[in-house]
Amino acid sequence: MRAIAKFLYGRRGFYLALLLLPPLLWLGTVYLGSLLALLMQSFYAIDEFTARIVPKLTLATYRQLVSHPANVDIILRTLGMAAAVTVMAAVVAFPIANYMARHASPRMKAVFYVGVMLPMWTSYLVKVYAWRLVLAKQGILFWFVDQLGLTPALDAALTTPVIGGPSLASSYLGMFIVFVYMWLPFMILPLTAALERVPQSLLQASADLGARPGQTFRNVVLPLALPGLAAGSVFTFSLTLGDYIIPSVVGAPGYFIGMMVYQQQGTVGNLPLAAAFSVVPIILIAIYLSLAKRLGAFDAL
Amino acid sequence: MTPAIELAGVSRLFGAVRALDEVSLAVAPGEFFALLGPSGSGKTTCLRLIAGFDRPTHGNVMLDGENVTNIPPFDRSVNTVFQDYALFPHMSVAENVAYGPKVRGVSETERQRLALEVLELVRLAALADRSPAQLSGGQKQRVALARSLINKPKVLLLDEPLGALDLRLREEMQIELKAIQQQVGITFVYVTHDQGEALSMADRVAVFREGRMEQLDSPRALYERPRTAFVARFVGSANVVEGELARSITGAPRAFAIRAEAIEVLATGAPVPDGALCCEGVLEDLHYHGATSRWHVRTDAGPAIAAVRSEGLPTAATARGSRVRLAWSRESIVLLTDT
Numbered sequence: 001m002r003a004i005a006k007f008l009y010g011r012r013g014f015y016l017a018l019l020l021l022p023p024l025l026w027l028g029t030v031y032l033g034s035l036l037a038l039l040m041q042s043f044y045a046i047d048e049f050t051a052r053i054v055p056k057l058t059l060a061t062y063r064q065l066v067s068h069p070a071n072v073d074i075i076l077r078t079l080g081m082a083a084a085v086t087v088m089a090a091v092v093a094f095p096i097a098n099y100m101a102r103h104a105s106p107r108m109k110a111v112f113y114v115g116v117m118l119p120m121w122t123s124y125l126v127k128v129y130a131w132r133l134v135l136a137k138q139g140i141l142f143w144f145v146d147q148l149g150l151t152p153a154l155d156a157a158l159t160t161p162v163i164g165g166p167s168l169a170s171s172y173l174g175m176f177i178v179f180v181y182m183w184l185p186f187m188i189l190p191l192t193a194a195l196e197r198v199p200q201s202l203l204q205a206s207a208d209l210g211a212r213p214g215q216t217f218r219n220v221v222l223p224l225a226l227p228g229l230a231a232g233s234v235f236t237f238s239l240t241l242g243d244y245i246i247p248s249v250v251g252a253p254g255y256f257i258g259m260m261v262y263q264q265q266g267t268v269g270n271l272p273l274a275a276a277f278s279v280v281p282i283i284l285i286a287i288y289l290s291l292a293k294r295l296g297a298f299d300a301l
Numbered sequence: 302m303t304p305a306i307e308l309a310g311v312s313r314l315f316g317a318v319r320a321l322d323e324v325s326l327a328v329a330p331g332e333f334f335a336l337l338g339p340s341g342s343g344k345t346t347c348l349r350l351i352a353g354f355d356r357p358t359h360g361n362v363m364l365d366g367e368n369v370t371n372i373p374p375f376d377r378s379v380n381t382v383f384q385d386y387a388l389f390p391h392m393s394v395a396e397n398v399a400y401g402p403k404v405r406g407v408s409e410t411e412r413q414r415l416a417l418e419v420l421e422l423v424r425l426a427a428l429a430d431r432s433p434a435q436l437s438g439g440q441k442q443r444v445a446l447a448r449s450l451i452n453k454p455k456v457l458l459l460d461e462p463l464g465a466l467d468l469r470l471r472e473e474m475q476i477e478l479k480a481i482q483q484q485v486g487i488t489f490v491y492v493t494h495d496q497g498e499a500l501s502m503a504d505r506v507a508v509f510r511e512g513r514m515e516q517l518d519s520p521r522a523l524y525e526r527p528r529t530a531f532v533a534r535f536v537g538s539a540n541v542v543e544g545e546l547a548r549s550i551t552g553a554p555r556a557f558a559i560r561a562e563a564i565e566v567l568a569t570g571a572p573v574p575d576g577a578l579c580c581e582g583v584l585e586d587l588h589y590h591g592a593t594s595r596w597h598v599r600t601d602a603g604p605a606i607a608a609v610r611s612e613g614l615p616t617a618a619t620a621r622g623s624r625v626r627l628a629w630s631r632e633s634i635v636l637l638t639d640t
Binding site: 199201204207208209 | 374380405
């Protein structure tokens, strides 16, 4: 043992290579390799008559993707939902993250961490189906809203075109609520980490120099929390873009990207089109990240 | 004249701990006022109460005659230079400096002009476009100073501002700070645990110990006439002689302070001038400091006394363990009120 330790100690490069080789092999071949294989598929096309994949590079599948108005609708619908969920998750997460990072006692902080993580310990499917019951017409949420005397407000929301529907469980509004619920921890955790890194003295300095709390928030807290906000929003954004279970269990009947991928590769067997659909979120995330970078979201890193 | 700052019977309790205990003091406009004390003595708490980051449990804080006890920091005409500088990492030097005018709604061009003007004052105009991460400690310090001065506050609070700098830079900045203070004429309240810094810069110094103010005096008075054993030790590094040793020297048990440099080291049995006080002991240690040397003598009564002499090699024996006589004039002792 001692001889091995001595041998490795003098050869740091070799030692690092030895440590990194297995995970890099995994990442490179299994993880990225299969992703690349999937992307390759999107440049193939399916033969209309034989329903066989023709292994010849072509843009026909992509042409099919963007030329059908229905497909474009699906992409826009998913994108709109992902953007709305991300904004709402950020709005809900910020006060919680701020409390956890700045005001909570160590004990309270532990309670909050467990509280935030707890829903992730249960099965995702169970939660989605539970939400369908919660949001149903005779569900607990309707009852609760009724107890508060807010039924007219809820009815008004449900009669609003696009977001409304017969009940919350069969409307985009309900789907939106479930998405925000599901991905909230992924926004709270990076945001808390980012806010924890902002020294208290910076906030005091801002107040000391004459800034009111709102100005301190805008000028100091928000810019310094942007990397955390960016990280959290990549999670909420990409998770919403790729999800196919929530849209198929809760909400209005309109298709989402994830459902399309599922259907094309399973039921229809058009693997190239499924692959092309799964490229869309990757492109959208890439655009989002480059926009965030240009806005200076990562300057404070 | 209305004091720039007045603390009236101010206490700050954290649970059962009295971080600040019934402190009253007044700072005159334009004064360079130092709060001196070891860590945990209450000096920083005092500063935070003046800045408004904290509120006193009892008592009032007045700024320029106005009671500001319950006014938040952003509505006080007081600015703070933080120990860690607290520069905004996502802003350039100029943006940092212009922050105060910005949140007060001063126009872009006007605040740029103001920022450059103040940066000239601290000789950093050339670095206006740098980010704080690219600055040295001394430069960050000056940016923090400029960022506060641009608001033309009535009072500038400085919390151990030179603590993170190396000795040479610290000495340069002491001179520069003092010069800037005289140039702008703003009241400075300076928190430090370094008595040399307090003595060399301040007009008056308040010495803190365990939440209480021990003595408030000019540097010279603090050094030459400490009232308590704590002040004598902390400010002047003086010898405090008490109990049996005091009785054997002066004939009375009252404690007194004697500064190390007022003590002469003689050979045992050597004649002492008329009226001089003396005692004898064993030389325990001799530290050579270049210009001076420090003698540690264990007196026969028990306590050790330190003497600092500037002459090269004294006449007395210099070997450890040899007996020496210590002598000083009666006028150089300062009787202390308590220990």
